[in-house]
Amino acid sequence: MCDSCGETDDLMTEVFRLYITPASWDTEASTREAEFSEKWCGVCLAHYPHRVA
Numbered sequence: 001m002c003d004s005c006g007e008t009d010d011l012m013t014e015v016f017r018l019y020i021t022p023a024s025w026d027t028e029a030s031t032r033e034a035e036f037s038e039k040w041c042g043v044c045l046a047h048y049p050h051r052v053a
């Protein structure tokens with residue numbers, strides 16, 4: 001089962017979720033990586049930022 005959306009899918013990929021903070025007038029853009037990996041389906045891989053484990 002997908003850790004992100006809960007869908008069941010035959011092909012799961014282990015990824016680290018990326019938390020992206022967009023730049024604004026007083027802060028630079030930054031990317032933080034989740035501490036633990038998750039298993040994601042293809043739909044979530046297409047829609048959300050991640051790094052393949």
Ligand SMILES: [Zn+2]
Nearest residue numbers: 002005041044
């Ligand atoms: Zn999913």
